[in-house]
Structures are given as C-alpha cells and as structure tokens.
Amino acid sequence: MMRLAAGIALIAAPAVAQELTAPSGLKLNLYDVIIEDDAALARFRFEVPEIADNGLPFADVADDLQALCNQTLLPGLQQSGWDEGQIVVQLSAEKVDFGATVPDITQYFQPFSIDGDACIWEDF
Template sequence: MIRIGTVLALSFGIASPLAAMDLAVPSGQNLEFVDRVVEPDVTRFRFLAPEIDPVSGGLGYADVAEDFGILCQGVALPDVRAMDEMPKQIVISMMSAQTPFGEANPQVTQFFEVFSVQNDACIWEQF
C-alpha cells in the first residue's frame, strides 16, 4: 500500500501539491512519494522503496515490475493532467534510500521505467 501525503514538489521553482491518496501496488511494498522533477518533455516521479534491494534479499526488479504501470496510471498521469503542457514522457523511479536527483550512489538500489502518454494512458517504452 502506498500512502502519498500532501507533498510539495518543486518543479522549476513552482510548488505543486500532490493530493493525498492510497494506492495498492501489486508487489505489496510500502512506497513513499519523494518528489516530482519537471524537465522539458519529461516529468519524473521518484518514490522511496526501502524494500528493494536484491543484493541483501529484498525485492528485485521482477518483484516490482508491475508497480511501475500502476504508479504511472494512478499517480503520475492524474498529476500531469493539471500541467499546462502534457509531457512526452513520464519516468517512474524507485530507490531503496533517498538520493538527491542526478547523484549516483552505488549503495542505493534504483529501478526506473519510462512511459509515453497516449490517449490518456501510460504506454511503457522499452529502453
């Protein structure tokens, strides 16, 4: 179950609250919304997922793969609908520990998936 509280995410210096919601993900992991990063054509939604860490026996990518589509469709897409311009891509990321955006940390497990938005739906984009 994911609990997303009212969070202020900074997007080019503009605060945008995400509405509080509960959303169950197929893996059953507990997620916490960290932030939303808006770039030209891409909006990123970052989630803290402390249970992912295949090296120490935690959840691996295969365990959480279905969660990405649920997060895109149920969290990211409703949020970006309110933007002036719909992004061409939505990136959903999960990290085992909070890490500043854009900084590599070999001790932190991170998984990412990219989606395009077509006909009001998230479409998975294979790398």
C-alpha cells in the same frame, strides 16, 4: 527545470499523501518530483526500502510501476494540464540526490510515454 516538493498537489486527489500503496501492497514514499517542461518530462522519485540488496527484484515491482503511472501519476499530471511527453518513475532503496551515482543503493528507473489516458512502457 522546475523542482516540486513531494507534497505538492500535482498528483491526483486520492494520492496527495507522500506515501502511496501500490496494488501489491508495497509502500512507495514519494520524496521528489521534477518537471522538465522544455523536455516534456516528469520525474517521480520514490523511496522503497524493500528493494534494497536481496530485496524485491525489478520484476516483482514492474506491475506496480505500470499501475502507479496509469492510475495516479498520469491523472495527476493531466489535472495540471500535462497531456504529452514522458514520465520516469524512480524507485530507490534510500533517498538519493538527483543525478547522483550511488552504487551501493538499489535504484530502478522506468520510463513511460503518454498516449491519451495511458502510460506506455518504454525502454531507455
């Protein structure tokens, strides 16, 4: 597993900054990228305080996750030579250590498979 700092230019040029703005206007603060080459898996972890308890439900951010994957994450990976596998997007109300279970922090996870230039919504 290779761990990359959030500021690494793995993401497409327009989105190199740590803070991204989703189509809905929601601010997504990228704080971790984990590439598992052997599993063909790329994880992008974002801090999004607006999803905290009584905040935005998953249904309200679902379209943003799809757009983020298609318009930013996949093109950035493809520029780095990545053209198959799976992308997992994680939104957390607060930064969470990878693999940690923190019941009082809202977290959403969404996997996508890669099909050409498109992210395909998957279920766990």
